[in-house]
Amino acid sequence: MKIDESLPLEYSTEENRLKILGFWIFLGAEIALFSTLFAVYFTLHNGHGDGPSAEELFKITPVMIETVLLLTSSFTIGLGIHAMRLGLKKAMMTFFVITLVLGLGFLGTEIYEFVEYIHEGATIQTSAFTSSLMTLLGTHGAHVTFGFFWGVAILIQVAKRGLTPETANKSFIFSLYWHFLDVVWIFIFSFVYLKGMM
Amino acid sequence: MESHEQQFLILNEPMIVGAMISIVVGALSLFIGITYFKKWGYLWREWITTVDHKKIGVMYILVALVMLFRGGVDALLMRGQTAMPENGLLDAQHYNEIFTTHGVIMILFMAMPFIIGLMNVVTPLQIGARDVAFPRLNSVSFWLFAVGTGLFNISFIIGGSPDAGWSAYFPLASLEFSPTVGNNYYAISLQIAGLGTLATGINFLVTILKMRAPGMTLMKMPMFTWSILITNVIIVFAFPVLTVALALMTMDRQFGTKFFAMQDGGMDMLWANLFWVWGHPEVYIVILPAFGIYSEIISTFARKNLYGYKSMVISMVAISLLSFVVWAHHFYTMGHGVMVNSVFSITTMLIAVPTGVKIFNWLLTLHKGKISFTTPMLYSLAFIPIFTIGGVTGVMLAMASADYQYHNTMFLVAHFHYVLIPGTVFAVIAGFHFWFPKVFGFRLNEKLGKLAFWFITISFNVAFFPLFILGLNGMTRRMYTYSESTGYGPLNMLSFLGAVGLGIGFIILVYNLYWSIRYSPRDETGDPWDARSLEWATHGPVPFYNFARIPQVNDLDAFWYAKKHNKPLWSGPIEKIHMPNNSGMPFLMSGAFFGAGFCLVFSWWIPTIIFTILIFVFMALRSFEQDHGYYVSVEEVERIERELGGEK
Ligand code: HEM
Ligand SMILES: [Cu+2]
Numbered sequence: 001m002k003i004d005e006s007l008p009l010e011y012s013t014e015e016n017r018l019k020i021l022g023f024w025i026f027l028g029a030e031i032a033l034f035s036t037l038f039a040v041y042f043t044l045h046n047g048h049g050d051g052p053s054a055e056e057l058f059k060i061t062p063v064m065i066e067t068v069l070l071l072t073s074s075f076t077i078g079l080g081i082h083a084m085r086l087g088l089k090k091a092m093m094t095f096f097v098i099t100l101v102l103g104l105g106f107l108g109t110e111i112y113e114f115v116e117y118i119h120e121g122a123t124i125q126t127s128a129f130t131s132s133l134m135t136l137l138g139t140h141g142a143h144v145t146f147g148f149f150w151g152v153a154i155l156i157q158v159a160k161r162g163l164t165p166e167t168a169n170k171s172f173i174f175s176l177y178w179h180f181l182d183v184v185w186i187f188i189f190s191f192v193y194l195k196g197m198m
Numbered sequence: 199m200e201s202h203e204q205q206f207l208i209l210n211e212p213m214i215v216g217a218m219i220s221i222v223v224g225a226l227s228l229f230i231g232i233t234y235f236k237k238w239g240y241l242w243r244e245w246i247t248t249v250d251h252k253k254i255g256v257m258y259i260l261v262a263l264v265m266l267f268r269g270g271v272d273a274l275l276m277r278g279q280t281a282m283p284e285n286g287l288l289d290a291q292h293y294n295e296i297f298t299t300h301g302v303i304m305i306l307f308m309a310m311p312f313i314i315g316l317m318n319v320v321t322p323l324q325i326g327a328r329d330v331a332f333p334r335l336n337s338v339s340f341w342l343f344a345v346g347t348g349l350f351n352i353s354f355i356i357g358g359s360p361d362a363g364w365s366a367y368f369p370l371a372s373l374e375f376s377p378t379v380g381n382n383y384y385a386i387s388l389q390i391a392g393l394g395t396l397a398t399g400i401n402f403l404v405t406i407l408k409m410r411a412p413g414m415t416l417m418k419m420p421m422f423t424w425s426i427l428i429t430n431v432i433i434v435f436a437f438p439v440l441t442v443a444l445a446l447m448t449m450d451r452q453f454g455t456k457f458f459a460m461q462d463g464g465m466d467m468l469w470a471n472l473f474w475v476w477g478h479p480e481v482y483i484v485i486l487p488a489f490g491i492y493s494e495i496i497s498t499f500a501r502k503n504l505y506g507y508k509s510m511v512i513s514m515v516a517i518s519l520l521s522f523v524v525w526a527h528h529f530y531t532m533g534h535g536v537m538v539n540s541v542f543s544i545t546t547m548l549i550a551v552p553t554g555v556k557i558f559n560w561l562l563t564l565h566k567g568k569i570s571f572t573t574p575m576l577y578s579l580a581f582i583p584i585f586t587i588g589g590v591t592g593v594m595l596a597m598a599s600a601d602y603q604y605h606n607t608m609f610l611v612a613h614f615h616y617v618l619i620p621g622t623v624f625a626v627i628a629g630f631h632f633w634f635p636k637v638f639g640f641r642l643n644e645k646l647g648k649l650a651f652w653f654i655t656i657s658f659n660v661a662f663f664p665l666f667i668l669g670l671n672g673m674t675r676r677m678y679t680y681s682e683s684t685g686y687g688p689l690n691m692l693s694f695l696g697a698v699g700l701g702i703g704f705i706i707l708v709y710n711l712y713w714s715i716r717y718s719p720r721d722e723t724g725d726p727w728d729a730r731s732l733e734w735a736t737h738g739p740v741p742f743y744n745f746a747r748i749p750q751v752n753d754l755d756a757f758w759y760a761k762k763h764n765k766p767l768w769s770g771p772i773e774k775i776h777m778p779n780n781s782g783m784p785f786l787m788s789g790a791f792f793g794a795g796f797c798l799v800f801s802w803w804i805p806t807i808i809f810t811i812l813i814f815v816f817m818a819l820r821s822f823e824q825d826h827g828y829y830v831s832v833e834e835v836e837r838i839e840r841e842l843g844g845e846k
Contacts, residue, residue, distance in 0.1 A: 018331045022404045025434060029396060033438035036475075040442070040457065040468065047463020049456075124455055128463035131455035135446070149814075153821045166824075 003165060008085055010172035012165045023173045027180050034184050037136045041192065044128040051126035054133075054196030062113045063193045066106050067185065070144075073102035074182035077175045084171055089163050092171070093155060099178065100151045103144055110141050133192070140188060143181050150174060208355055211292065218355045247780040249333035250742055251318045252637060254340045258315030259630070261347060263708075265308040268351065270704060272300035274697055277661070281694035283682040293678035294361040295380070299354065301364025306388060307347045309484040309618070312626040314343075314398055317426045317487060320633055321402060323733035323740065324420045326411025326749045331404035333778040339394040339401065341788035346391025349795050353383040357799065360384040363676065365473055365528075366447070368458035368466040373451045382799040385447045390791050392440050399433030402426060411732065413751035417511075420731040420755070421497075421504055424511055425490025428518045429483050435522070436479035443472035452801055467532065474525035482521040484618070486514055488625030489556060492578045495632055496560050498729045499575040500567025503755065506559040513552030520549050530598040531605045539598035546596035553589060557582060572727070573647035577628035580655045581620045588616030591666070606676075609669025615662045627654075627707070635726045639739040640718040646710035650703050657699025664689040664696075722843055730758040735767055737842040743775045743830060746839050772839075775830040787816035 003012050011017055045054060080095030114134070117123075124134045154174055158167045208214045232238055245253060275296055279288040288296065322330055330336050353359045360380035362371040371381050406427045410419070419427070447469070449455040456464040497504040504510065526534065526542040560582060569575070591613040595601050604610055635641045673686050680686050724738040735757045736745050749767040753759045760767045794809035 018404050018408055021408060022331060022400050025400045025403050029400070029434045029438050032435045033442060036439045036442040036472070040446070040472075043468055044457065044463060044465060047456075047465065049462035051462070124449075124453065126456075126462070128456040128459065128465065131449070131457050131464075135449070135455070149818075150821075153818060157822065170821075 009163060009165055009168035010084075011169075013169075016165055016169040019169055020173060020176075023176055027176065030180065034136075034139070034187075037132075037139060038187065038191070041132040041136050044132040045196070047128035048130070049127040051130055052120060052122050054129065057117060057120065057122055057130075058193055058197050059113075059116070060193075060197065062109050062116075063189065066109045066113075067189050069102045069106040069109065070182055070185050073099045073106070074179055076102065077178050081172060081175045084163060084168055087163060089158065092163070093158060096151060096155055096158075096171070100148055100155075103148050103151070103178075107141060107144055107148070110137065136188065136192065140181065140184055143184075147174070147177060147181060150177075206357060208358055213292075214354060221355070242782070243780070246785050247337075247782045249329070249337050249778050249780055251322050251330050251333065251336060252740060252742075254336055255315045255318030255320075256637060257340060258311045258318060258343070261344060262308050262312035262315060262626075265303050265311070265347065266704070269300050269303040269308055270701060272296045272303070274701055276300065277690075277694040277697040279678060280680075281691050283684070283687045284679055288678060290678045291361065294363075294676070295354065295359040297676055298360050298363050298366075298380075298384075299350075302350065302360070302384065302388070304618075305364065305480070305484070306391060307350065309622045309626070310395065311343060311347075312630075313429075313484055313487045313622070314339075314395070316491070316626060316629045316633065317402065317429075319637060320629075320733055321423055321426050322405060322409070323636070323736065323744060324423045324731050325406060325409060325414060326732045326745060326751065327405065327409040328744050328748075328775065329778065330401050331409060332401050334781055334784065335397050335401050337781065337784040338787065339398045341784045342394030342397070342791060343391045345788045345792040345795070346387045346389075346394065349390065349792060349799075350383060350387035353380060353387075357383065365470075365477070367473075368450075368469040369460055371447065371451075371469075372458065379799050382448070382451060382801075385444045385451070386795045386798055389441065389444045389448070390795050392437050392444070395433060396437045396441070399430040399437065402430045403434065406430075411749050411751050414756070417508070418751060418754045418756070421493035421507070421510060422487070422490035422731075425486045425493075425514060428514045429486045432479045432483050432486075432518050432521065436476050436483070439472060440476040440480075443469065443476065446472075448798075452798075467529075470529050470532065471525065474528045475522070477528070478525045479518075479521045481617075482517060484622045486517065488622050489514065491625045491629040491632075492560065492581060494729075494731065495574045495578045495628055496563050497755075498632075498727055499570050499572055499578075500564050501570075501728075502563055502567045504559070505562040505565075506555075507754065509555055510559055513555045516552040517549060520545060520552075524549065527596060527598075527601075530601045543596055543598045547593055550589060550593050550596075557586065557589075572631075573642070573644055573651055574628040574632040576648060576651045577624040577631075580651070581624050581628075584616060584620040584624075584655075584659070588613060588620065592617065604669060606674055607669035608665040608673045608675055611675050612662050612665035612669060615665075619658055619662075624654075632727070633733070635721050636724075636733055636738045636740060638715075640714065640720045641726055642710050642714045643718055646706060646713060650706035650710060653699055653703030653706060657696045657703055659696070661693050661696025661700055664693045668693075725757075728761075730755040732757050732767075735760070741838050741842060743777060743835065746772050746775075746835050772832050772835050774832055775835060776827055777830060778827045779825055781825075783816060783820060787813060790816060 002014065005012070011020065048054075076095050077099040080092050080099060083091035083095060114137075117130070117134075122130045124131055124138075151174060154167070154170050158171065161167055207218075232241065245257065248254065275288060276293065279285050279293060318330075318336070322328070358378040358380045360366065360371075360376075360383055361378075362376050362381055362384075366381060366384055369375055371384075406419075406423060446455070446457045450457050450459065456462040458464055458466050458469045460466060493504050493510065524542060524546045526538060527546045530539050530542070560578075564579075571579075591609070595604055595610065595613060631642050631647055668686055668689050671686070673680065673684070721738060724736060725734040726738070727734070732749055732751070733740075735749060747768040747770065749756065750769065751767075752765075756767065759765065790809050790812040794806050794813060797803075797806040797809060
C-alpha cells in the first residue's frame with residue numbers, strides 16, 4: 001500500500017480516497033432518501049383524521065433538548081477529527097466518546113417524546129400524519145442508533161490499533177455521517193416542529 | 199374464482215404444482231450432480247466467494263438469462279390465454295398473478311441485472327482498471343440481488359404471487375384488497391435487490407470517476423462507459439425513492455400505518471407518485487446502457503469513429519435530467535388538472551429531442567461506413583427502426599388529451615414493448631454476443647446467431663404490432679379474456695404466434711451457446727472483431743488482474759489508434775500487482791437477508807429479528823476484519839502472460 005505522507009492520514013492511500021468519495025456519493029443517496037420522506041410528510045401532515053394534529057402534539061421542550069444535544073455532538077466530533085489530524089489519539093477518543101454520549105442523550109429524549117405521543121393517543125397507526133411523522137423521525141433516529149454502534153466499533157479499533165490510515169479513514173467517514181444526521185435534524189427541527197407549532 | 203388466501207403451499211393449481219415438482223426435481227439433480235462431480239469446492243472458491251468483477255458479471259448474466267426464461271414462460275402463458283376468446287387456460291386470479299410477475303421479473307430481475315452484468319464485465323476493462331473500487335461490496339451487491347430474485351420467485355409456490363400489477367397501485371395493493379402475502383413478497387424482495395443495486399451505483403460511480411487509466415479524460419471515455427456513468431447517477435438518486443416507497447408499502451400492509459389508506463388522512467395517489475418518480479428513471483436505467491452498447495457496436499462494425507461524440511454525451515445527460523421530471527405521464531387520467539398534465543406532457547415530449555439526436559448520430563456513423571453484418575451489428579441495425587416506432591407511439595401517448603384514448607389499452611402495452619425489447623433486450627443480446635469472446639475466448643456461432651436474430655426480430659413484430667391495432671380498437675390491458683363478439687380473436691391469435699416465434703428464437707440462442715461451447719474455434723488474439731476500446735487490448739479470456747501493465751491513453755478509442763498507428767499502449771516494466779482477497783461473507787450475509795426477508799413476508803417477528811441481528815453481526819465482523827488483499831509477484835504475472843500467448 002502506497003502511503004502519501006503529504007496528505008492527511010485519512011486521505012493518505014488510494015483506497016482511502018476511494019472510500020471517502022464513495023461515502024460522499026452514499027450521502028447523496030441518503031439526501032434522496034430523506035427528501036422523499038420529507039415529501040411524504042409534507043403531503044400528509046394535514047391528514048390527521050380523528051387523531052391529534054401537529055399543534056396539539058408538539059411540545060417545545062424535548063425538541064429543544066434534542067436539538068442542543070445533537071448540534072453539540074456535531075461540534076465535538078469536529079473537534080475529534082481536528083485532534084486526529086494533530087495525531088492526538090487520546091483527545092480524539094475523548095471527543096468521540098463525548099459525541100456518542102450526546103447521541104445517546106438525543107436518543108433517550110426522542111424515545112421519551114415518542115412515549116409521550118403514544119400516551120396522547122398518537123401511535124404510528126393513528127393517522128397519515130402520525131405515520132409520516134414517526135417514520136421520518138424514526139428513520140433519523142434509527143440512523144443515530146446505527147451511528148452509535150458504528151462509533152463504538154471505531155473507537156475500539158482506534159484504541160486497539162492506534163491512528164493508522166485505516167482507522168483515521170473510518171473515523172473521518174464516520175464524522176461525515178454524523179454531521180449529515182445533524183443537517184437532517186436541522187431540517188426536521190425547522191420544517192416539521194417549528195412549522196408545526198406555528 | 200379460487201383465491202389463494204391463507205395457503206402456505208399453493209396446491210390448488212395443477213400448473214403451479216407441476217412447476218413446483220419440476221423445480222424440486224431440478225434442484226435435487228443439480229445438487230446430486232455437483233456432489234457427484236465434486237464441484238462444491240470449486241463453486242465456493244471460484245464463484246460464490248469471488249470478488250472478480252468479470253465473474254460477478256457472468257453470474258449476473260446467468261441469473262438474468264434464467265429470469266428471461268421465467269418471464270418468457272409467463273408471457274407465453276398470457277398470450278396463450280388471450281389467443282382465443284373465452285379461453286380457459288388461466289383464470290382471472292392466475293392471469294393477474296402472471297402479468298404482475300412477468301412485469302416485475304422482466305424489468306427488475308432480467309433487464310437490470312443483464313445490464314449490470316455487462317457493466318461489471320466491461321466497464322473496468324474499458325477504463326483500463328484492475329477491478330472496481332470496492333470489490334467486496336460488488337459481491338454483496340450481487341448476492342443481495344440474487345437473494346431478492348430468489349425470494350420473489352418462490353412466492354408462487356410458497357404463499358402466492360403478488361397480483362396487483364408490477365406497479366402495485368394502492369388501494370388495490372393494500373391489505374384489504376390483496377390479502378395474501380403476495381404483495382409482501384413484492385415489497386421485501388424488491389427492497390433487498392434494490393439495496394444491492396444502490397451499492398452497485400455507488401461502486402461504479404467511484405470506479406469510473408477515480409480509476410480510469412492515466413490519460414483517459416472524461417471526454418476520452420468510451421461511450422458505453424459514459425452511459426454507465428450516467429446510469430449510475432440515476433440509480434443513486436432514484437433508488438432511494440423506491441426504498442422509501444417499498445418501506446411504506448410494507449408498513450401499511452404489515453404494521454397498519456395509514457400512508458396510502460383510504461381513510462385517516464391517507465392518500466392512495468401518493469403511491470403512484472412515489473412509484474413513478476422511481477419508475478420512469480428506472481426505464482432510463484435500462485435504456486441508457488443499451489444506447490452505450492449500440493454506440494460501441496455500431497462504430498466497431500462500421501469501422502468509423504462514433505459520429506457526434508459530444509452531442510451523444512450531452513443528450514444522455516439531458517435525458518437523465520428529464521427522466522426525473524416526467525413521472526406523472528403515467529397517470530394523466532387520474533384527475534390532476536389541465537395545468538399539471540400540460541407541464542408533464544411537455545417535459546415528456548422534450549425527451550424525444552435528445553433521443554432523436556442519438557438516432558441521427560448512429561445513422562451518420564453508419565453513413566459511408568464499411569459495414570460488416572455480424573450478429574451484434576444486426577441487432578443494432580434492427581434496433582434503430584423498431585425503437586423509432588416505440589418512440590413515435592411514445593410521443594402519441596405523451597399528449598395528455600390523446601392519452602385519454604390510449605390509456606390502459608393494449609396500445610400502451612405495444613408501445614412499451616416496442617421500447618423495451620429493441621431498446622434493452624436487443625442491446626443486451628447484442629452485447630452478449632459482442633463481449634462473449636472477451637470473457638470466454640471464443641465467439642458464438644454466427645450462423646446460429648443470425649438465425650436466432652431473424653426469428654426474434656420478425657416474431658417480435660408479429661407479436662406486438664397487432665397490439666397497437668387491438669388497443670386502438672379498445673382492448674384494455676390486464677384483461678384475462680374477452681367475448682367473441684368483440685372481434686379481438688384473430689389479431690390476438692396472430693400475436694400469440696409471434697410470441698411462440700420469439701420463444702423459438704430464444705431457444706436457438708441458447709442452443710447456440712451450447713453449440714459454441716463445444717465446437718466454436720478458440721480465438722487467440724483477444725481482439726476477434728478488430729475493435730476499438732481498451733477491453734480488447736488485453737487477452738481473451740482476460741487474466742484475473744485484467745492488465746499486466748496499466749495502459750497509457752492519449753486518444754478516444756485508444757486501442758484502435760494504437761493498432762492503426764503502431765503506437766504502444768504500454769511502457770515500462772511489469773510491476774507486482776495488488777489484488778483483493780475472496781470472501782464468503784457477502785454470500786453468508788445475503789443468506790441472513792434471505793432469512794429475514796422470508797420471515798418478514800409471513801410476519802414471523804421473532805425469527806425476523808434474529809436474522810436481522812445476524813445481518814448486523816456480519817457488518818460488525820466486517821468492520822473489525824483486517825484484509826489488505828495480496829500481491830501477485832512479477833514472475834507470476836510474467837508466467838501467466840507467457841501462457842496466454844505473449845505479453846500484452
Ligand atoms: C418476450 C416476449 C414478451 C412477450 C410475449 C410479452 C407479453 C406481455 C403481455 C401479454 C403482457 C400483459 C398484457 C396485459 O394483459 O396487460 C405484458 C406485460 C408487461 N410486460 Fe411483457 N412481454 C415480453 C417481454 C417483455 C420484456 C422484455 C419486458 C421488459 C423488459 C416486458 C415488460 C412488461 C411489463 C412491465 C408489463 C406490464 C405488467 C403489468 O401490467 O403489470 N415484457 N407483456
Ligand atoms: Cu414514464
